[in-house]
Amino acid sequence: MTGAVGRFVRGQPLGAAGAVVVLTLIGVALLAPLLAPHGPKETGFATYVAPSREFPMGTDQVGRDVLSRVIWGARLSLYVGLVSVVFGITLGALWGVVTGYVGGATDTGSQRIVDCLMALPPIILALSLMAALGQSVNNVILSLVILLTPTAVRTVRAVALGVAATPFIEAAEAAGASRARIVVRHLIPNCMASYIVLVTTNISYAIVVEASLSFIGAGAPPDEPSWGGMLAQGIQALETAPWMVFFPGLAISLAVFGLNLLGDSIRDLTDPRLRGGLG
Amino acid sequence: MSTYILRRLVLFVPTLVGASILIFVLMRLVPGDIAEILVYQTGSESSAVQKKQIQQIRRELGLERPIVTQYVDWIAAAVRGDFGQSYVQRRPVMDILRERFPRSMELALLTLVLAIAWAIPLGVISAVRQNGPLDYLARLVSLSGLSLPLFFTGALILYGLVRVFHWLPPLEFVSFTEDPLENLKQLIWPALAQAYYISAPITRLTRSQMLEVVRQDYVRTARAKGLAERTVIYRHALRNSLLPVVTFIGWWGGRLLGGLVIMEIIFVVPGMGSALIQAVSQRDYPTVQAMVFVMALVFLGLNLAIDLLYVWLDPRIRYA
Numbered sequence: 001m002t003g004a005v006g007r008f009v010r011g012q013p014l015g016a017a018g019a020v021v022v023l024t025l026i027g028v029a030l031l032a033p034l035l036a037p038h039g040p041k042e043t044g045f046a047t048y049v050a051p052s053r054e055f056p057m058g059t060d061q062v063g064r065d066v067l068s069r070v071i072w073g074a075r076l077s078l079y080v081g082l083v084s085v086v087f088g089i090t091l092g093a094l095w096g097v098v099t100g101y102v103g104g105a106t107d108t109g110s111q112r113i114v115d116c117l118m119a120l121p122p123i124i125l126a127l128s129l130m131a132a133l134g135q136s137v138n139n140v141i142l143s144l145v146i147l148l149t150p151t152a153v154r155t156v157r158a159v160a161l162g163v164a165a166t167p168f169i170e171a172a173e174a175a176g177a178s179r180a181r182i183v184v185r186h187l188i189p190n191c192m193a194s195y196i197v198l199v200t201t202n203i204s205y206a207i208v209v210e211a212s213l214s215f216i217g218a219g220a221p222p223d224e225p226s227w228g229g230m231l232a233q234g235i236q237a238l239e240t241a242p243w244m245v246f247f248p249g250l251a252i253s254l255a256v257f258g259l260n261l262l263g264d265s266i267r268d269l270t271d272p273r274l275r276g277g278l279g
Numbered sequence: 280m281s282t283y284i285l286r287r288l289v290l291f292v293p294t295l296v297g298a299s300i301l302i303f304v305l306m307r308l309v310p311g312d313i314a315e316i317l318v319y320q321t322g323s324e325s326s327a328v329q330k331k332q333i334q335q336i337r338r339e340l341g342l343e344r345p346i347v348t349q350y351v352d353w354i355a356a357a358v359r360g361d362f363g364q365s366y367v368q369r370r371p372v373m374d375i376l377r378e379r380f381p382r383s384m385e386l387a388l389l390t391l392v393l394a395i396a397w398a399i400p401l402g403v404i405s406a407v408r409q410n411g412p413l414d415y416l417a418r419l420v421s422l423s424g425l426s427l428p429l430f431f432t433g434a435l436i437l438y439g440l441v442r443v444f445h446w447l448p449p450l451e452f453v454s455f456t457e458d459p460l461e462n463l464k465q466l467i468w469p470a471l472a473q474a475y476y477i478s479a480p481i482t483r484l485t486r487s488q489m490l491e492v493v494r495q496d497y498v499r500t501a502r503a504k505g506l507a508e509r510t511v512i513y514r515h516a517l518r519n520s521l522l523p524v525v526t527f528i529g530w531w532g533g534r535l536l537g538g539l540v541i542m543e544i545i546f547v548v549p550g551m552g553s554a555l556i557q558a559v560s561q562r563d564y565p566t567v568q569a570m571v572f573v574m575a576l577v578f579l580g581l582n583l584a585i586d587l588l589y590v591w592l593d594p595r596i597r598y599a
Binding site: 260 | 302
């Protein structure tokens with residue numbers, strides 16, 4: 001176990017740095033109730049207090065502790081990012097494998113639906129979905145699932161088509177394996193690598209979209225500790241209370257940077273052309 | 280090749296129609312319509328009177344008809360360039376588009392020019408000096424561009440402008456034809472912030488493409504026959520590396536019109552994105568539909584153009 005970790009650190013130093021950031025993020029998210037000095041929605045402190053010993057990141061326009069909200073924000077971001085990506089990418093991947101293998105009108109039809117979904121600007125599609133669904137954290141997740149699915153369909157379908165054309169699938173068909181068996185036993189395991197890459201590279205994307213939606217006022221309700229929402233409220237008071245913009249912005253940048261570093265190195269490891277190092 | 284082009288052309292229209300149906304239906308799923316908003320905002324009458332008023336407004340706007348009829352009427356008018364009347368602004372949506380579209384388009388073009396002018400040379404330098412200090416610097420800069428969310432970069436720039444230059448977002452937008460200098464002063468900051476963000480993937484792609492191309496035999500041949508390194512890199516290697524980069528830029532360019540929303544909000548640019556957000560919250564269906572339609576049209580049109588350009592640029596596709 002330690003050997004594998006050591007090899008990863010030596011082979012992918014940037015990825016390892018990313019992993020440290022991501023693990024810290026997960027730790028903060030899990031331990032938020034213990035780490036945060038105050039509740040995320042707790043008001044009643046003085047408003048616009050500059051960073052001090054009592055409030056290391058200051059307070060906001062209604063007297064909430066920014067540090068506590070940043071800490072709870074990690075939980076919100078990670079929850080939205082993980083859940084939406086796991087559901088969206090899994091749904092899209094299954095859809096892509098099945099339609100790619102079945103082919104014919106099913107495949108053509110599903111590709112056209114994907115085309116239509118991808119023709120709309122993502123943030124605008126998400127915005128309209130949020131307007132239709134109503135503002136809540138779970139609806140942000142649902143919108144993200146709808147946003148992420150088409151990408152996964154595209155990517156995984158292409159991989160599945162490649163796998164389906166190889167002789168061992170033909171052999172399985174000749175041996176009388178059912179279509180369902182081929183999909184479950186042969187195609188899905190062979191698409192796992194691209195599935196994992198899709199999941200790891202899209203978590204940061206989902207976190208940024210959630211923050212962007214909250215920033216334009218269409219994401220999580222304003223009292224929820226969303227980094228994007230906090231930043232939007234901070235911009236209103238940019239001159240008097242820049243810390244309201246600075247700290248949530250820093251938190252999201254750090255989280256995304258860590259996730260990108262980790263995602264990059266996972267992609268490198270799963271790409272056979274770049275493989276070697278982890279042995 | 281002609282079948283390929285034909286296929287691409289044939290796919291264009293249904294995708295556009297599909298996308299417009301999608302947004303049409305989506306807008307009608309939004310709880311509350313313009314009639315309710317208008318009546319409940321102003322009215323203090325009894326609920327019976329309000330209900331009557333709501334029904335009357337719906338009838339006037341044709342909102343009580345079946346959704347299929349509404350859509351068919353809308354698309355039939357839209358292809359003739361008539362997007363109907365805005366419910367809120369009470370003027371033709373086409374007028375709003377004529378006002379907003381050029382602004383967002385200018386911002387998008389400015390962003391693309393800035394991004395390309397900076398990202399491609401950076402990618403080339405990064406590849407030519409692979410693993411050197413310049414390469415690491417370029418990679419760090421582009422990775423940080425990828426990690427800083429747009430609204431944060433935008434907010435930081437705004438803060439810098441406010442603190443150092445005592446600059447505030449202008450209250451009134453000046454168009455390029457009115458005063459080019461003033462216009463650029465307003466647009467350069469959102470364009471820079473957005474360009475920094477999209478230049479990151481362009482730099483990375485240029486770098487990886489260059490690294491792949493410079494290892495190919497024909498580049499070795501070019502070097503072997505004694506060409507200057509400059510010529511080898513810029514005339515031989517770069518040209519072939521740029522093909523996927525062009526596709527990628529086209530894809531991003533098509534996305535920009537919608538993606539500029541955040542910059543338009545932070546820097547108070549009255550473009551399409553900010554108008555769209557407002558229209559969604561006011562349930563102004565005709566405005567939303569027209570704007571999303573135009574955004575999808577630009578995105579699909581640009582992708583089509585890039586695909587055709589690709590065929591023309593790369594003989595391997597032309598004769599495949």
